[in-house]
Amino acid sequence: MAIQDIFFYLFAALTLLCAFLVVANPFTRNPVTSAMFLVLSIISMAGLFVLLHAFFLAAVQVLVYAGAVMVLFLFVIMLLDLKEETARTFKTFGVVTGILSVGALAAIAFRAIATSGVGTGLQPQAEGSTRLLGRLLFKDYLLPFEIVSVLLLVAMVGAILLSKKDIK
Amino acid sequence: MHLTPVGLEHFLIVSAALFCLGAFGVIMRRNLIVMYMSLELMLNAANLALVAFSRFNNNLNGQVMVFFIITVAAAEVAVGLALIVALYRKRQTAHVEDLASMKL
Numbered sequence: 001m002a003i004q005d006i007f008f009y010l011f012a013a014l015t016l017l018c019a020f021l022v023v024a025n026p027f028t029r030n031p032v033t034s035a036m037f038l039v040l041s042i043i044s045m046a047g048l049f050v051l052l053h054a055f056f057l058a059a060v061q062v063l064v065y066a067g068a069v070m071v072l073f074l075f076v077i078m079l080l081d082l083k084e085e086t087a088r089t090f091k092t093f094g095v096v097t098g099i100l101s102v103g104a105l106a107a108i109a110f111r112a113i114a115t116s117g118v119g120t121g122l123q124p125q126a127e128g129s130t131r132l133l134g135r136l137l138f139k140d141y142l143l144p145f146e147i148v149s150v151l152l153l154v155a156m157v158g159a160i161l162l163s164k165k166d167i168k
Numbered sequence: 169m170h171l172t173p174v175g176l177e178h179f180l181i182v183s184a185a186l187f188c189l190g191a192f193g194v195i196m197r198r199n200l201i202v203m204y205m206s207l208e209l210m211l212n213a214a215n216l217a218l219v220a221f222s223r224f225n226n227n228l229n230g231q232v233m234v235f236f237i238i239t240v241a242a243a244e245v246a247v248g249l250a251l252i253v254a255l256y257r258k259r260q261t262a263h264v265e266d267l268a269s270m271k272l
Contacts (some may be wrong), residue, residue, distance in 0.1 A: 002173070005174045008174045012182045015186055016182065016189065019209050020189055022205055022206065022209065022236050023192055023193030023197060023206055024196065034202050034205055035205065041209070042268065045216060048179070049214060051174075052179070052220060054215045054219045054222070054231055054234075055208075056231075057215075057219060057235065061238065064238050064239075064242055065208070065212075065238070068242060069241070072246065073205065076201060076249045076252060079253060080201070080262050082201070082262065089175045090196060091198075094196050094198070101191075102192040106184065110184060113177055113181055114177075118176055119180075120189070122175070122176055122224040122225065126226045126228055132228055133228060140232075148236055148240070153242050158246075158247050159247055162250035163253055
C-alpha cells in the first residue's frame with residue numbers, strides 16, 4: 001500500500017471521527033468542545049485536500065475555516081451564555097428520527113456510489129497549483145470573483161447592522 | 169480488511185459520510201450554534217466531493233467552485249452568527265425549542 005493511501009485512511013478516519021464528536025459527543029454537550037473538534041475535522045480535511053493535490057485550497061481551508069470562521073464561532077459562544085446547554089439531554093424522538101432519516105440518506109448515497117462505477121478508469125491528474133487556479137480565477141471566472149467580493153461587503157455591512165444594539 | 173488503492177469512490181464515500189453526519193447534527197441537536205457547525209460540516213462534505221471530482225476528471229473548474237463555496241460560507245457564517253446574537257438579545261435563548269412562537 002502506497003504512503004498516500006495510508007495517509008488517506010488516516011485523514012479520512014480523523015475527519016469522520018472528529019465530525020462525529022462535533023455532532024454527538026458522548027462525554028459533553030459543551031459547544032466549545034464541538035467547535036474545537038470542528039477545527040480538528042477541518043484541518044484533517046485540509047490534509048485530504050493536499051492528498052488531492054489541491055494545495056491552494058488546503059491553505060485557504062485552514063486560513064478561512066480553522067482561522068476566521070472558528071474565531072467567529074468561539075466569540076459568539078463566549079457572547080452567549082450557553083451553560084444550560086450542558087444540562088440538556090437529547091430527545092429520544094429527535095434521535096430516532098435523525099437516525100432513521102440520515103440512515104436512509106446514507107443508504108441512498110452509498111448505494112449510488114457503489115453501483116454507479118463513478119471512478120472506474122479515472123486517473124488522478126489535475127494539479128491544483130496556485131498559478132493555474134489563479135489564472136482560471138482571473139480569466140474565466142472574473143465576473144463571479146468580483147460579485148463574490150461584493151457579496152463579502154454585503155455580508156460585512158449586514159453583520160454590523162444586525163449586531164447593533166438598537167435594531168429598528 | 170481488504171484495502172484497495174484509493175480512488176474517486178473512496179473520497180466520495182468519505183464525503184457522503186460527512187454529509188450524513190452533518191445532517192444528523194442538524195436534525196438531532198437543538199442548539200442553534202451546534203446546528204450551525206453541522207451545516208458547516210455539510211458544506212465541507214460538498215467541497216471534498218468537488219475537489220475529488222476535479223482531481224479525477226482533470227478539470228480545475230471544481231476547485232474554483234470550492235473557492236467560491238468557501239467565500240460564500242464565510243459570508244454566511246458572519247451574517248448567521250450576527251442573527252443568532254440579535255435573536256439571543258431579544259429572547260435570551262439560542263435553543264430552537266424555545267423559539268416556537270410561530271408554531272400553531
